């Protein structure tokens with residue numbers, strides 16, 4: 001099956017060939033013909049499936065075949081500016097052999113250049129909702145010519161509270177139009193929205209509902225918050241991990257963890273909204289080439305980034321929104337292979353874990369926490385720093401679930417004996433296993 005077989009015009013199949021795509025992905029095989037046929041589509045697909053090309057290619061084709069004016073005839077709404085920028089970039093690439101005017105608008109940057117760009121005429125507009133409504137409110141943008149509407153990552157849009165904005169946008173477009181909706185997860189809210197938005201949709205599901213979860217090995221460790229970084233360093237070192245994406249809840253937390261892991265001799269970079277675009281691009285490039293082992297990211301920063309097929313994803317902190325868990329671990333779902341998603345769960349995150357399990361419709365395996373070394377805190381070390389030596393010492397029990405009758409030993413909070421030297425690590429084990437009895441107790 002080729003892109004031409006799907007009904008794409010030569011200009012487009014040439015452009016995808018130049019991108020190095022040889023065959024369409026499953027979602028492209030099913031969505032492209034449906035969109036070309038003018039049908040509404042409801043697609044369950046997440047980042048990494050090729051979903052962007054699945055809607056951009058047939059839309060470009062439709063646009064090329066209808067008369068152009070000044071106002072956009074296709075609108076793609078995305079939840080984040082990173083994703084908007086990425087979709088627009090893809091559209092420009094795919095449309096390079098056509099005369100296609102692709103505009104992108106999002107908040108956080110000056111509005112005037114966007115007004116200027118729209119004034120110059122636009123065929124396909126990619127936008128985040130807030131800025132787009134601003135522009136429409138200022139009459140810098142006319143949505144009355146929109147004939148094709150895409151709601152990308154609809155679940156994420158709802159999570160981010162965009163439902164009201166979406167309703168506003170719908171009012172500004174003509175009734176007669178084609179609607180495409182993409183979502184990685186299905187909730188009742190998504191189903192409601194789909195019912196209201198779509199007319200007799202073709203449903204495309206490349207993986208059954210929330211199915212990533214089934215292809216990814218998922219493990220959780222229960223442990224006190226202050227031990228998380230030590231366990232993470234241990235897992236990375238002992239597991240010989242080369243590439244791990246670590247999610248933290250806050251930008252500050254991302255920075256702090258990056259420093260701590262660097263201090264433990266692990267090549268680390270952090271990306272989040274406060275970092276410059278340059279810094280993010282560099283961090284991502286270093287991560288992809290293997291110069292950086294651990295990439296620490298906040299949810300929003302990682303969103304829309306083209307990082308996927310990773311061997312390991314770590315939820316250093318559980319997401320507040322359970323669906324984010326599915327997005328996060330989707331990063332590890334490798335074609336043909338399996339990935340591993342690890343969650344570090346502090347006592348105060350028990351509720352979040354329950355929420356996730358509800359979405360997954362199954363419980364997460366709680367693994368026995370391996371013995372790990374609490375390393376004395378130090379200044380961040382250079383990337384090549386050797387791992388700290390271990391001092392043979394009696395092991396301490398730090399787990400909460402010990403069934404040996406021993407009392408929990410309060411773990412040393414990131415300080416080895418003496419508290420200064422890198423070599424003054426202190427080993428202690430944790431018997432946290434609920435399901436795995438493979439305790440490493442001494």
Ligand code: AMP
Nearest residue numbers: 021023024025047048049050051052053
């Ligand atoms: P997406 O799911 O849209 O975020 O796309 C994920 C990645 O897959 C992007 O880097 C695309 O460039 C790439 N991609 C999309 N379609 C294909 C294809 N048919 N063959 C190979 N790579 C693709």
